Amino acid sequence: xxxxxxxxxxxxxxxxxxxxxxxxxxxxxxxxxxxxxxxxxxxxxxxxxxxxxxxxxxxxxxxxxxxxxxxxxxxxxxxxxxxxxxxxxxxxxxxxxxxxxxxxxxxxxxxxxxxxxxxxxxxxxxxxxxxxxxxxxxxxxxxxxxxxxxxxxxxxxxxxxxxxxxxxxxxxxxxxxxxxxxxxxxxxxxxxxxxxxxxxxxxxxxxxxxxxxxxxxxxxxxxxxxxxxxxxxxxxxxxxxxxxxxxxxxxxxxxxxxxxxxxxxxxxxxxxxxxxxxxxxxxxxxxxxxxxxxxxxxxxxxxxxxxxxxxxxxxxxxxxxxxxxxxxxxxxxxxxxxxxxxxxxxxxxxxxxxxxxxxxxxxxxxxxxxxxxxxxxxxxxxxxxxxxxxxxxxxxxxxxxxxxxxxxxxxxxxxxxxxxxxxxxxxxxxxxxxxxxxxxxxxxxxxxxxxxxxxxxxxxxxxxxxxxxxxxxxxxxxxxxxxxxxxxxxxxxxxxxxxxxxxxxxxxxxxxxxxxxxxxxxxxxxxxxxxxxxxxxxxxxxxxxxxxxxxxxxxxxxxxxxxxxxxxxxxxxxxxxxxxxxxxxxxxxxxxxxxxxxxxxxxxxxxxxxxxxxxxxxxxxxxxxxxxxxxxxxxxxxxxxxxxxxxxxxxxxxxxxxxxxxxxxxxxxxxxxxxxxxxxxxxxxxxxxxxxxxxxxxxxxxxxxxxxxxxxxxxxxxxxxxxxxxxxxxxxxxxxxxxxxxxxxxxxxxxxxxxxxxxxxxxxxxxxxxxxxxxxxxxxxxxxxxxxxxxxxxxxxxxxxxxxxxxxxxxxxxxxxxxxxxxxxxxxxxxxxxxxxxxxxxxxxxxxxxxxxxxxxxxxxxxxxxxxxxxxxxxxxxxxxxxxxxxxx
Numbered sequence: 001x002x003x004x005x006x007x008x009x010x011x012x013x014x015x016x017x018x019x020x021x022x023x024x025x026x027x028x029x030x031x032x033x034x035x036x037x038x039x040x041x042x043x044x045x046x047x048x049x050x051x052x053x054x055x056x057x058x059x060x061x062x063x064x065x066x067x068x069x070x071x072x073x074x075x076x077x078x079x080x081x082x083x084x085x086x087x088x089x090x091x092x093x094x095x096x097x098x099x100x101x102x103x104x105x106x107x108x109x110x111x112x113x114x115x116x117x118x119x120x121x122x123x124x125x126x127x128x129x130x131x132x133x134x135x136x137x138x139x140x141x142x143x144x145x146x147x148x149x150x151x152x153x154x155x156x157x158x159x160x161x162x163x164x165x166x167x168x169x170x171x172x173x174x175x176x177x178x179x180x181x182x183x184x185x186x187x188x189x190x191x192x193x194x195x196x197x198x199x200x201x202x203x204x205x206x207x208x209x210x211x212x213x214x215x216x217x218x219x220x221x222x223x224x225x226x227x228x229x230x231x232x233x234x235x236x237x238x239x240x241x242x243x244x245x246x247x248x249x250x251x252x253x254x255x256x257x258x259x260x261x262x263x264x265x266x267x268x269x270x271x272x273x274x275x276x277x278x279x280x281x282x283x284x285x286x287x288x289x290x291x292x293x294x295x296x297x298x299x300x301x302x303x304x305x306x307x308x309x310x311x312x313x314x315x316x317x318x319x320x321x322x323x324x325x326x327x328x329x330x331x332x333x334x335x336x337x338x339x340x341x342x343x344x345x346x347x348x349x350x351x352x353x354x355x356x357x358x359x360x361x362x363x364x365x366x367x368x369x370x371x372x373x374x375x376x377x378x379x380x381x382x383x384x385x386x387x388x389x390x391x392x393x394x395x396x397x398x399x400x401x402x403x404x405x406x407x408x409x410x411x412x413x414x415x416x417x418x419x420x421x422x423x424x425x426x427x428x429x430x431x432x433x434x435x436x437x438x439x440x441x442x443x444x445x446x447x448x449x450x451x452x453x454x455x456x457x458x459x460x461x462x463x464x465x466x467x468x469x470x471x472x473x474x475x476x477x478x479x480x481x482x483x484x485x486x487x488x489x490x491x492x493x494x495x496x497x498x499x500x501x502x503x504x505x506x507x508x509x510x511x512x513x514x515x516x517x518x519x520x521x522x523x524x525x526x527x528x529x530x531x532x533x534x535x536x537x538x539x540x541x542x543x544x545x546x547x548x549x550x551x552x553x554x555x556x557x558x559x560x561x562x563x564x565x566x567x568x569x570x571x572x573x574x575x576x577x578x579x580x581x582x583x584x585x586x587x588x589x590x591x592x593x594x595x596x597x598x599x600x601x602x603x604x605x606x607x608x609x610x611x612x613x614x615x616x617x618x619x620x621x622x623x624x625x626x627x628x629x630x631x632x633x634x635x636x637x638x639x640x641x642x643x644x645x646x647x648x649x650x651x652x653x654x655x656x657x658x659x660x661x662x663x664x665x666x667x668x669x670x671x672x673x674x675x676x677x678x679x680x681x682x683x684x685x686x687x688x689x690x691x692x693x694x695x696x697x698x699x700x701x702x703x704x705x706x707x708x709x710x711x712x713x714x715x716x717x718x719x720x721x722x723x724x725x726x727x728x729x730x731x732x733x734x735x736x737x738x739x740x741x742x743x744x745x746x747x748x749x750x751x752x753x754x755x756x757x758x759x760x761x762x763x764x765x766x767x768x769x770x771x772x773x774x775x776x777x778x779x780x781x782x783x784x785x786x787x788x789x790x791x792x793x794x795x796x797x798x799x800x801x802x803x804x805x806x807x808x809x810x811x812x813x814x815x816x817x818x819x820x821x822x823x824x825x826x827x828x829x830x831x832x833x834x835x836x837x838x839x840x841x842x843x844x845x846x847x848x849x850x851x852x853x854x855x856x857x858x859x860x861x862x863x864x865x866x867x868x869x870x871x872x873x874x875x876x877x878x879x880x881x882x883x884x885x886x887x888x889x
Contacts, residue, residue: 001035001049003104004482006518007877010850011587014522016475016484018846018878020104026055026113041127041173042162047106048127048175048187054120056177058110058187060098060194065107067097098194104878110187110196119180119210123231124217127175129162135512136160136320136401140445140505140553150497150545151441155505155553157512160320160401164221168248168255176219176244178203178229182212186246186276191254191265201276203229203242205283212236220315222326228351230313230328232286239313239330241282241351241381249274281379286310287332287347308332308345311393319402321420326351328381331393344389344407348422354378385422389415394461399471400447400509408465412458416449428452428490440495447471448487448523451502452495456485468519470506481845486523496542499527504549507581511554511574521584528588536590543585543595547786550581558694558781559774566701569694570609579603582786594788597685597828598695601656602785605698607864608649612705615642616712623716631720636727643713643733648866650709651740653702655823658746660686661809663829665819668806671799678830681790685829687798690758692784700759703752710741745817754808758801765797825861827853838873846877 002019009015025032033051040047047059098107114120138156145151167174167188174188186199204212217231227244249272257264289305311331318324328349335342391409399406404425405417416425428449442450448471456474458465464477473486489499503524510517524546532539551558554574561569569575579599586596619642622635663679663686670677681687689695717734720726770777783791790798809815824832838850851871853861860871 001038003106004878005104006484006516006522007849008518009847009877011852012525012584013847014484014518014525015847015877016482018876019482020878022059022106024049024051024057024108024111026051026053026111037122037125039125039127041175042130043173046109046127046173048125050122050125050177052121053116054114054122054179056110056112056122056185056187057108058196059106060109061106062101062103063098063107063194064101064105065096066099096195109194112185112187112198119213120183121180122177123180123214124219124229125175125177126219127173129164129166129221130173131166131168131170132162134160134162134320134401137505137509137512140501142441142443145441149440149495151501153445153501153505155508155555158320162221163223163225163318163326164227165225165246168252169258170255172251176227178214178217178219178231180214181210182214182231182233183209184229184244184276184278186274188251188274191251191258192263199274199276201244201278203231203240203278203280205233205236205240205280216310216313218313218315218328220326220328221317222351223318228315228326228328230315232310232313237285238283239286240280241328241379242278243281243351243379244276244278247275247277281351282381284381286330306334306345308334311344312396314396316398316402316405316419319419321403324419327384327419329396331396333392342392344391344393346387346389346393347383348385348387349381350384351379352382354380387417387422395465397465397467399467401513404447404471406467406471408462411460412462414455414458416447416455418446425449428454441498445502445505448502448506451498452489452491453487453502453523454490456488458485469513469515470510470517470520472506472523473519484522486519486526489527496531496538497545499524500542500545500549503546504553507550507577508553511577514573517577517581521581525588532590540589540592543589544787547578547582547585547595548782550578551782551786554578557778558692558785559777561694561697563697566697569697570606570613570701576603576606579606592787592789594683594685594688595786598688598692598785598788601685601689601828602695602698604649604652604656605695605702608653609698609702609705611646611649612702612709615646616709618642619712619716627723631723631725631727633727633729636725636730639716640729640733643730643737645865646709647733647736647740648862650706650737651743652826652866653706654740654744654746654748655821655826656828657699657703657748657751658744658818658821659823659826659828660689661746661751661805661818662821662823663687664802664805665809667802671802681795681798684790684798685788687790687801688784688788690755690801691762691790691794691797693781694785696755696759696762700752700755703748703755706741706748707752710738713737745814745821747814750808754805757804757808761800761804762797766794769793825853825855827861848874848876850874 001022001024003022004016004019006014007017023032024035033053033055035049036052037050038047045061047061049057049059051057096109135157136159138158140153140155143152143154169189169191172189174186177185177187179185182202182204184201184203186201187196188199189196202209203214204210212233213235214231215234217229220228220230222228222243225245227246229242229244230239231242232239250266250270251274253270254264254266257266287308289307309332311333314329314331316327316329318326328351329346330349331344331346333342334345389407389409391411391413393407394410395408397406397408398404399416403419405419407415407417409415417423418425425447445451458474458476459478462476462478464482466475468474471487473484475482475484477483503520506520507517509515510520528539528542531542556574556578579602582599583596583603586593586599589595619639622639626635663684666677666679667681667684667687670679674680689699713734717726720730766777766780770780780791780794783789784794809818838848850873851860853863854873855861855868858870858872859868861867862869
């Protein structure tokens with residue numbers, strides 16, 4: 001098995017990284033078997049893998065094994081073949097221990113090895129949903145359009161409770177599998193740690209083990225917390241439908257108690273184990289022939305009656321649309337008598353109460369209560385519709401929170417079906433009779449397909465095809481290697497704003513679902529490249545539109561924040577997404593480097609504030625436990641590590657503030673000779689920061705945090721010295737921190753006072769400029785924040801602030817030191833070191849990654865810790881962490 005991910009190589013180009021090989025064996029000295037099936041859990045942390053012999057493995061991403069104590073549910077998988085659940089009698093501390101690593105590292109945490117016998121192969125496998133409401137984007141709705149080629153769409157969200165049963169403890173996971181021999185397996189995690197336990201149930205109708213052979217099966221979930229299984233038994237030639245319930249036993253009570261006490265352990269004598277109950281609710285034979293109704297359906301010239309063979313069984317659980325229910329799709333491969341190419345016939349069923357068709361007449365007969373009880377459990381499959389597809393289906397995938405079905409054909413083409421209407425979404429270049437082809441903007445947007453995008457050509461029989469979470473790209477195996485392809489627009493230059501709106505909508509979907517958006521960025525990069533060749537001005541407009549519309553799609557309004565909102569901004573995950581997006585768009589923009597600078601500055605101000613907050617919290621927590629006089633060497637080491645983690649970020653922040661002051665000084669000195677200065681009002685970085693509401697808030701918060709940290713550590717230094725407990729680790733860390741703070745040629749308190757004056761002045765003047773016009777206020781903030789541009793309406797404010805700064809800073813005696821202070825390592829504004837581009841061979845299959853922050857020919861800046869580390873001008877593919885990036889396995 002090989003693990004790869006979508007890797008950014010230079011800030012604006014992506015590739016599938018060089019794969020990491022993972023070998024799975026049923027035993028440490030055994031031979032590896034061919035992998036048959038794999039699927040990631042809903043949290044994308046646990047990977048379930050099946051081999052062709054029916055052996056099952058669970059791998060956990062993002063951890064490394066520290067202590068290899070193999071408990072009974074560890075890697076040895078001693079629950080092999082067990083019908084009843086093993087009793088997890090050992091304390092969790094007896095099992096293996098793990099540490100956090102990056103997501104390109106996995107550890108096997110469970111394996112279930114079956115005896116070598118026939119029909120143990122897995123035919124269907126699913127992870128249970130997580131007991132947590134999901135925030136889902138509603139379709140974007142057209143609210144109006146203007147004559148300039150821009151449309152106004154309204155965005156909204158809804159909550160969706162995942163269907164089916166879930167592990168009672170929200171942080172734990174479980175999965176179910178159906179084997180060929182009719183055995184149903186439940187694998188679930190216990191109270192604590194990551195180990196899995198196993199529970200089995202025999203689905204054979206007569207109850208005899210091995211009396212059925214399931215060659216096709218599917219698992220789905222309905223709205224009443226049940227699991228539904230539909231399987232084809234080759235021995236009896238029947239399609240069987242089961243409804244499965246899980247009693248989670250002591251885990252239900254444990255979940256309740258863990259809300260108050262996260263470390264609660266259920267006593268051994270109170271551990272009533274989980275159990276499975278199952279009912280066979282329906283059985284039917286496959287349809288041997290299909291009749292084509294020429295009156296209502298497009299038959300493409302096929303005969304009325306054709307022979308068909310069962311191709312697949314698919315279950316689609318209820319999705320976020322109100323009224324959605326479990327749907328069962330049974331597909332057949334059809335061949336007509338004249339021997340044309342095979343096509344696909346699909347029958348769609350719902351699982352309904354069998355008594356619903358009896359009618360109200362019989363409802364009124366007999367006792368109402370007993371009548372209601374007799375109805376429970378009487379279910380049947382009810383045919384809802386029949387679809388004829390003109391090609392042979394190779395596989396069916398779901399997309400966009402299971403609201404779309406993708407029918408992937410053997411010729412490499414793809415059709416998308418809307419589950420709400422069960423209609424094929426038309427190709428953007430196809431004219432549909434009865435629809436206005438001149439309509440520029442669609443009434444609703446639910447995916448990129450509504451915005452003029454289409455699926456790429458994949459070639460015949462696409463093997464191992466995977467769809468990206470945002471349905472913006474595909475990965476498939478062709479010509480001996482993996483290939484990554486993005487969706488494409490047929491008319492590149494036509495209605496470019498629809499491209500930006502579609503991206504913003506899907507980016508919002510990624511934000512709410514906490515899914516990576518790298519696949520969307522690759523798609524956008526491709527569209528920008530094509531547009532820039534035709535019209536660079538149009539490409540710049542697309543960048544601006546993508547940024548502002550992405551803010552709008554998640555209702556992030558730059559003009560709605562104040563001093564009291566800083567804590568909310570610090571813990572705002574969508575803001576991190578928007579800043580990362582802006583950083584990439586700045587790399588892609590042809591000439592406006594301020595876009596990238598603004599994102600980079602705010603990203604680092606945010607991470608610096610986070611670091612200070614968490615480090616101070618750790619120090620406070622430790623200080624509250626014991627007095628300085630009781631300090632031990634280990635306490636000193638722990639606190640020293642917290643302080644050392646801050647030094648790089650504090651140094652970066654101080655150097656950034658120094659650079660801001662250098663820019664302001666240069667702007668003041670060159671007021672009468674702007675043509676002789678590299679820095680002007682139009683390309684300045686500091687002016688959008690101090691004029692913009694959000695970046696100014698972050699800057700003031702970061703400065704204040706440094707001041708508080710300095711005072712706290714000075715007090716700690718004094719207390720430890722007086723009690724003679726200032727051990728060497730703590731002493732060295734404190735000295736490093738104080739040296740970093742004192743190396744500034746600037747009085748930070750003076751600049752902090754200047755920022756407070758800016759806050760009062762800018763807020764007052766902006767109120768006069770916008771006159772309570774929130775739309776204009778938002779537009780000005782977006783120009784400052786998203787484009788790094790000072791609008792004409794506020795340029796007079798910029799000049800006033802430049803003059804005020806010159807008057808304020810003249811009180812500082814270190815003016816010459818400030819002006820000539822070296823800080824080009826921060827990579828902001830004109831303070832950049834220029835390096836020659838490293839040599840990258842063009843014939844290499846994998847391009848190396850080029851670090852963004854080079855410090856010298858053999859050194860780079862660690863972007864998170866802001867320290868210098870040894871590294872060459874390039875890093876081999878797959879050598880960087882895949883944390884937080886798109887993964888395709």
